[in-house]
Amino acid sequence: MYDVIVIGAGVTGSAIARELSKYERNVAVIEKASDICEGTSKANSGIVHAGYDAVPGTLKAKLNVAGNEKMESLSKELDFPFRRNGSLVLMFEEEDRPALEALYERGLTNGVKDLRILTPEEVRKIEPGVTKQVAGALYAPTGGIVCPFGLNIALAENACDNGVSFFLDTEVLGIEKKRDEQGTYYRICTGSRKNGETIFESRVVINAAGVYADYIHNMVSEKKMTITPRKGEYCLLDKTEGKLIKSTVFQLPSKMGKGILVTPTVHGNLLVGPTAQDIDDKEGVNTTALGLETVMSKASRSVETLSGKKIITSFAGLRPHEDGGDFIIEEVTDASGFIDAAGIDSPGLSCVPVIGEYVADIVNKISPAPRKKNFIATRKGVPSMAEATERERQALIAENPAFGQVICRCEMVTEGEILNAIHRTLGATTLDGIKRRTRAGMGRCQAGFCAPKTVEILARELGVDMEQITKAGGNSGFLDGTNKEVQS
């Protein structure tokens, strides 16, 4: 029997697990994918919103500003990339000024610091790359950008280092509400491609299942929930374009629609997106010709010299949207000890530094536990040769010569970094896992050169044949037999 089980090892589940690991408790995280950070958390804008968007009084409003403030210290504790680059909401028509002012007022109510409305000249002073159509902007210096993988992985690793058990490739098939002399507990039946069926039991269950949160919630509650996957398509541009702008540039929602953002990423690429389309398929992360076209054409309203020729990849993510529009973070009324952390769509990522505490408070009310004395508050990420100074590079190579062997040339990722990613806490077992931990394969050749080498290293280090190595678990292998084999 666990004290707490968290369903989902996305950024929300991992943040909750890390916070719970500060207490003397037996905590497990169950994740259906073969790695952490495989759902919504891996495909989003990577924006730390300032907090002017959320409707005052909502949970989103409350957690966003607080989360934004705490992101910087968290990034230092857990060593993931974060930058406070500021954000601009661009206005293109004078008639939209009341909407811009309303946004400003809303930001003030939510407690966003240093908000200003800028003249077109002031906008261009900050961002010379914006188009001539820009008629003004709301400027939020506190807006930031984060590496969404870095954040998710850091939280999960640190939770694991503090004693939380992670069960990957473990899908929840059913949950039974049970009672014994101590009260209600839950019996969770799971299936795994590797280990078959396993039963988990816990007094407290936290539902952080992203787009599947309704499916999990509805297993225990009569008050049904609906999470709609809202698809967002993105284009990622070459690092040569990363300096077109330095802030995150939004468009003021207008009669032209919600608008598309353009932002540098913490790694120096330029990200453009997302669209917003409600779909039925909770795995529907396919991009569409129309979506990608829309992204680029709408974004060219903001930034002057965007070029489709500089796209190095495109992707789609699914926001877990709940009809009420706000986060649902509460104990389910007809299932005591069962806590939803559902509907965590934008600005969910920004709220991550405080979502854990918020949920931990609920858990502590249900079943208090003493604080751990030996909690490890910090964690070191995978070293980055590309970002290191010459002196740091030399030190890494001196420690392990594999740091001198470049595997991914586009992003300058070495064998040393890949080995580190494989052998660390909750280490990578897939090519995508390596990619998210080291950036190998994220550059302009998109793993054309390095994939065979990375697959070889993974196979060697994990002691399996290359054919066993997958892109992202399941049936996503790269190789199918050897030469001269004729298959029927």
Place this chain on the structure above:
Amino acid sequence: MTDGQNVQVDVAIIGGGPAGLAAALGAKKRGADNILIIERDNELGGILNQCIHNGFGLHTFKEELTGPEYAARFIEEVKKEKIPYLLNTIVVDVDAEGKILTLMSRERGLFKIRAKAVVLAMGCRERSRGALNIPGYRPAGIYSAGTAQRYVNMEGRMPGREVVILGSGDIGLIMARRMTLEGAKVKLVAEIMPYCGGLKRNIVQCLEDYGIPLRLSHTVVDIHGKERLKGVTLTRVDEHSKPIPGTEEYIPCDTLLLSCGLIPENELSSGMGVELSSITGGPVVNESLETNLEGVFACGNVLHVHDLVDYVSEEAAKAGENAAEYVERQIRETSRGIPVCGEKGVRYTVPSYLRPEYMDDPQVIRFRVGSNYQNVSVVVYVNDICVIKIKKRTMAPGEMEQIKLKKSDLEKVCECNKVQNIRICIEEQ
């Protein structure tokens, strides 16, 4: 910095593939003594090592060699000439001003060398699915043709069994045959253009001989399969390469190979301040294959994508010779030279500038055309006066062309120092 700080070479060659090897030998032949080849992989030969098909060397050696055999001829020569080379060593950056190269390897860590001349010979990469921006899911099973070639030829592994190939570049055509020979079913090769991107001989020997259909004016518009590829949607395209609605066709497959163009790998070059051509993606060079940075030369696929390795070797040998000559003479040249332009069907020329006082006689000018032509003439104008007219029965974008310009061709028009421009065009006969 470790020991390498004071290492000084005359000619540093970045890349130990066909271009780098030939450049080293060219520099040696021209008298350079202190040459260093820097190779990031664990052996010399570059991409030739995975090109185990034959057809290499017809021009250079008058016989058909495989890629590794062709490379071996140059590697043996490099070894015989005792030209030093470093393996598993990457050039992290180049300070163009002082020509100081920062290198890194497992064995030696980070170290620096100083060079009097630098030859860029880093080759090219393949256009990825992302750069093509093909919509759909992102499953495993999508490879660039070269990556698949590496799996099959270097590792003995099959990337899949039911194959669709998008793009009719030479590597795609070669891989259509290769995958077939290794037991896979290649369903078709789709090409968005109305003509094939590769060499005629490859269409015959790699597709027609194996009954593999080539679907011109077709492209992939959707990718299916969440974990491993399950199929692609193929459509016909119109004359603007736009998909024609209603022509969609679902092709089940577990593997999609992409052979949709090669991109010179010039991240290092642009970091140094080398000016790049927006058409070739390679450095803008003069007749000596020297970039806008004095003493920095470029050759092979990093300069512009070649069709035959023989021409890479020929061009690279010249770059090596010129680098050696530069070291010896320390040419200081302020003028860029006369602009050489491709017009009317000629997409680009290499070189882009020509200084008559340094030109070879005759000087080779290489170029590619933008579409298929029949019964046309290649016409060279000097100061708008026609000096060369060569009849061509056929010309195709997949094939690199060249003309030889003699000093006397310039002198037909005026004194060499009065030449204002050189233009190369395709004209109806």
